[in-house]
Amino acid sequence: MSNTLIEVKGLYKLFGSNPKAHMPLVHQGLGKDEILAQTGHTLGLKDINLSIKEGDISVIMGLSGSGKSTLIRHFNRLIEPTEGQILVGGTDVMSLAEKDLEQFRRHRMSMVFQRFGLLPHRTVLDNVSFGLTIQGIKKKEANERAIEWLETVGLGGYENQYPAQLSGGQQQRVGLARALATNADILLMDEAFSALDPLIRSEMQDQLVELQEKLQKTIIFITHDLDEALRLGNNIAILKDGELVQDDKPEEILLNPATDYVEAFVRDVNRARALTVETVMQPQEFRITATTIEEALKQMRAHKDDYAYHVTDDGYQGMLSQESLEEYYQEDKTAKLTEEHYEDLEPIAPDAALEEILPETLASDYPVPVVDEEGEFMGSLSRDALAEVLSPEASSEEANTDKSAPSEEGSETPAEKDESKVKQPTTSA
């Protein structure tokens, strides 16, 4: 899961008639506009360093003109770089000879395009089997495999239609099936869902996440849409004017934007949907391990807060408040702690989106306990922490002043990996 599969090292792209000659200017650190004014060359990419992990969906995000489409075309060398290396599993793509490059494209990487890039004169089936026939696989076998993939993407029965007879979403499913059919382990998706209607787009996003759970491909996904990036990405790299401005986990991008540019980007994001509980909770709150009320109260009094969470070897048990414990203590000080002593507070899951747990957290006087699927106590989420992270100005202030605030938890808890699955609302039937 965490092996680096692709590494981009010092990648530069200068567009124009004689890019090599003007590279010294680029290395001097001149900006895109100055280089254009002085040389008539356009700086496409500037010193990109990026590593992409196996099995991740890595999102590369930027507005139009930021160089994201240029960058993705370097991975399979549809565009030649001016300088730099791209290592895929140790081999430098830039050093491949013509024939090797063809083999590399046939077997290692496949691609999905913004405007689908289907062959209009061929049936859906022939389009899906295109990559296979290019590999030299016999027509019959190629068709069998193509039919399987068409069924996987939900287009069984459309084999003999032509692309023009399908809707945009269906056409992109054909594009996706074509890319998956070659069995390449790396999937490049160039604004694959940007040309689709919002509803279809989110359906396709769900489908991609679902497929990815099964297939575990390494996906490089280009988009200009931050919501899409947050929904799909295990990692997000943000490009601006051909430069990488931030390359981080989604919640880090949201909570700790590296520059004003990124901050402007994330300002309009629906944080309640994009962030999960574990990214904002306080981890490892004070816990009580006692078995009787007396012991519990003793532990509680030694602690500054007037509430605590009862945890035993079997995991999380319930929440105790000092106030009611004192009352129970009057009745029977040696009684064992049982269910009736707990406060009435349902724990929440660490991978739930904030919007799902918003009502109960706001209604509770105490921080709500966070308990994972195995019943392990992970931390708590208070109203204040929730309110702070959801107010738009919070992130920058808290990044500057209060470093112990929720923003740092992301790096301590290694459990973000599943969030993209859970974040999606259940739109598809």
Added chain:
Amino acid sequence: MADASWLTSFPQLSRMELLTIRKTLDGAYKAFSREYGDAIESIFHPILAFLVWFEKLLINTPWPIIILVIGAIVYFASRSWKLLTGVVIALLLVGFFGMWEDTMSTLSMITVCTLISIVLGIPIGIGMARSDRFQKVMMPILDVMQTMPAFVYLIPVVMLLGIGKIPGLISVVIYAIPPVIRLTNLGIRLVDSEVLEAATAFGANGRQRLFNVQIPLAMPNIMAGINQTIMMALAMVVVASMIGVKGLGQPVLKSIQNQYFTLGLFNGLAIVALAIIFDRVSQAYAKRSQKHMKGAHS
């Protein structure tokens, strides 16, 4: 005061100088054609043999079979009963007015010229689409081929090969080939770059891209080029008859020289009939083969 006569009369080469240029060039070309004429003629021999064989085949086959075969081709290309009926009636009328044999000669000439134009023109067009430099070289040549009066390039061809079918064929091809070259070039250059990029991304090599993507997607334009080529070849038939190409052109030429209006009109109409048949059938075929472009959602 200097002599200002150069303002009123153009400062031209003297008669002697012009004569020398003409004599030198003509002499050199004559020497060339004496030296290599036979060799060049022998290169074209297989084409001539094929042309003669094909013409004889069309003329000697009983007319009902010819009409049947043409009718079958028309129907399979267009799937239209209306068009088929029109074509059969036109052919019957041509025969009825005594022009069957000439029409068959012209038909064989046009067919062979068109085939040669396609075989030469499409690869040249593809080459132009692939190389900007080759395009730069070819464009002026094509302009000359299309604008130079046909009679002018009849002269060197006749000097080289004499009169007959082959010089006629060469001049028809020179005149008719530019559209198919131009539109092949254009069609391939207009192929959606994302589709081509997709093919490249899946590891297609140059040949696979050409045959799986570029030519099929350029087909509507290439077909339009072929159609234009056929039309221009038909227009050239009369001119070619001046250098001994048999067919509908010769009666037309005879009518011009002797002022036989009706004879000219009949043969002219027969050429028009052939043109319409070729045009409608090739267009109907092109349209039918592009049916997949029209979908429920486009």
